[in-house]
Amino acid sequence: MASLVGSRVERKEDKRFLTGKGRYTADINLANQTYAVFIRSPHARAKIKKIDTSKALKSSGVVDILTGEHIATDKIGGLIAGWAIRSEDGSEMKCPANPPLAKDSVNFVGDPVAVVFAESLDEAKAAAELVKIDYKVLKAVTSLADTMNSEAIHDGIDKNLCYDWLLGDRQKVKDAFDKADKIIKLDITNNRLIPNAMEPRACVIDYNTASEEITCYTTSQNPHLSRLIMSAFGGVAPENKLRVVAPDVGGGFGSKINLYNEEIVCSWAAKKIERPIKWVAERTESFLTDTHGRDHITHAELAVTNDGKFLGFKNETIANLGAYARVFGTVTPTYLFGPCATGVYVMPAAYSNVKAVYTNTAPVDAYRGAGRPEATYTIERIVDKAAIELGMDPIEIRMKNFPTEFPFKQTLVHQIDSGDYVAGLNKAKEMSDYDGFAARKKDSESRGKLRGIGVTTYFEACGIAPSPVVMMLGCGVGLWESAEVRFNPTGQVTVYTGSHSHGQSHQTTFAQITADELGVPIENIDIVHGDTDKGTFGMGTYGSRSLTVGGIAIVNACKKIVAKGKRIAAKMLEASEDDVEFKDGEYVVAKSNKKKTIGEVAFASYLPGVRDEVKSPLPEGDEPGLIESSFFDPANFSFPAGSHIAEVEVDPETGNVRLDKYTAVDDFGTIVNPTIVEGQVHGGLAQGIGQALTENAEYDESGQLITASYMDYTMPRADNFPEFNLGFTCTKATTNPLGVKGCGEAGAIAAPPTVMNAVINALGGREIQMPATAEKVWKACQQNKKSNSEAA
């Protein structure tokens, strides 16, 4: 039987998704359900003086209206930051309370204040308009640069500072800088993004008055974790009385990692009103309240020698947390960001210093790549700037500073097990026809256009795990993953995984690896995920961890199945275990060529006996059945890497940027399904290019989100992209048996600097900030024109 790992197996998910048969949370309707509408703060910062629900309660169809008072009375806990980060001076980070319904103060536009439950959605909306809330409006803090000098938003949090964190050695960096021939300096912003999952958030809650069990159907990337937080911190119900189900989920990109206010409130309220509840966010609510991404201001310095060797690197960043610290909010700009700050280079000394601050804006949390895109953007922009200032080719300066031996101890934290950065960059150079650029530039110029080329080489740390490591760094939980593999008596296999698919195609990829391990046809394998009542436990999907952590748990559980099966087969075949070999789904005794299929063995394991004789196929000490589980906790993160090259054509008359060519060469270790991996790269690139060219979340001074609809927030569209030119190199990960590294975030990490380096190259080195919108680029062209004519 040919191995399925590496083959383009058609996606099992395609049929239901492409024929509109996906079953999402909003598709679920329960008998007798009520409809929830949340009343949200229209102000970015205000004190709540009074809430008057009396008129609204009398409105037609209203079942109940609940506020922060009720939450407080019932002692329902708030939302939490999952990682405790310490400041450079050793002090603990400062986090404000974040009750699910605001009681005393509101801190961003969209902060929920009250909730109406009614017989119909229209009635709930009508009643919501009758709830009177008196606010004392306060001056909002919205400018990231000025936040630390502004009035404190939260009581007791001085300078609005959550922490002032350092990774690295300031003295070593100083010494390195003293020796440098040249210091390259760069000030950049990493623009704020709104994740925009296609499916808005939603939850449907069922309360079983007999068993007193709450079932919460929700749009989550990690239902088990949501249940844990809702139970342990929210106090909504003990875990055994709480079931969280995340059915088909239409995209998350990090924004659905968090447990949100609405899920806690509706779960708690369903028990209170003894009715099912349905809540579905409208698109405006998604814009206002889904966690946002990025939003950094960075000053970076790179110390170099005249011949382009890197000596040291400084990264000083202010990161916006928004109004509250959420699950990955505090770790994204620290441990997911700082260690990657020095990129794929040998860097003798470095530090990352991050000040994370609160503002009156939506909470900022992990968004595809989480921290690594911000880190990569900084280093790759400054490396390009160094190449410009030293008069070097951008590929040459990178090659000069690559590590050539692996494992490579990266400056700040990571021990990178495998990689070949030289091979990757050479391949990208060739595939992009880098040497033909000069001719293409000439051609563009003959048409009055400017052309630029941009290079990025990156690595990232993903497969987010090693529990001991992440817990040492401040994570509140271990980040292993679990799997359970069940052989049914009639030979099909059901795999339960703690990973969650919201677009990653686990149903296919996980079935491929299971089929290879067990020798069972892929049609007979089902992947079950997203339900706390099915399977063991799970840490969920983010940080490109599904295959590298969750997938390996499946492989390990399969190996246990094969081992138990072998003991049973040996007994059935009356051979010694050592003489039995398992291959392609069959246990074979080499000497006699007698064999049993794994299906026959599974059958025997459940029906251990034969008629008219006392005879069990089960070896002594083995129990019936063929079910195994595994918890996998890898020894390290995994480290994908790659080289991307982009070319843009700029119309200097209008400032319009056309992305003309994009080449991505990535090393994801072993590739299980090339089609799915290419899809992941395409999606990541689309988001990364969106960040570079079009997307930007903007608040005005009073804290109103100006880009709260698709008429203003510029999502990239298909016509913003060229055909992507993808290539792969492969060095296997040494920390897992499949050699896989994770591919979900690569595109979003590498594309912003690649595209911006190309734009800046087209602009003759003149720097602009993301996104490179037409007006910004046009202004840069005008300035170039002016300085050229002054020079002439």
Next chain:
Amino acid sequence: MKTFNYHSAKDVKEASKLASPNSAFLAGGMTTLPSMKLGLASYKDIIDIKKIKKLSGIKVSAKTVTIGATTKHVEVANSKEIKKVIPSLAALAEGIGDPQVRNRGTIGGSIANNDPAADYPSACIALNAMIITNNRKVIADKFFRGMFETCLKKTEVIEAIEFEIPQKSNYQKLPNPASRYAVVGVYVAKHKSGINVAVTGAKSCVYNDSDISDALKKNFSASAIDNVKVSSSGMNSDIHASADYRANMVKVFAKKAVEAC
């Protein structure tokens, strides 16, 4: 969305009779429905005019192209006859929004709405259009009054728009990257009687830039526009484009349009 009464009018007379200060006609619904959903507008009565056959269709004569009010953007974009006599008009329709919008949105709805960034108003001005309603004919110059404002009475139904076929014409726009409405759109048309340079997107309402058309009258070439000064005063300014940028783009897109004429 607030509840409302839905009516499907069988003819223009009925539609007009049902109309009140608290009603809207439903053509493509591409403006009316989103604003109702967002709570920005609410109506007591929605009067569907899509079933009125007479309001839809394209007629081409020797001098004019007449387009029925409920003719969809996609129909104009794909019309072989229009492509033959005023290709720039078909191209304009092809550039509106996205396929979903073009498959539902109508020319009458677009003109009645008079969004400052809409494309069609520029075509009406450039092509000396006559707006034909159930009780009068109004020349485009008099029809568009200001931001989202026209001379239409509440009970008045646009039946058709009659465009004059020019000698040459072209429309060029800088699309808003998010919505694809015009940040700046310039429609240049050369008629026997004169030259129009209709600009949309730049100000609160579509206008005819007489400085540019004067320059073109002397010399119909892109370079003739080089020395025209376009002031940024009165220009729109938003997150996508400042007034200064818009003023500059009026010139750039006027030149592009002339070059493509």
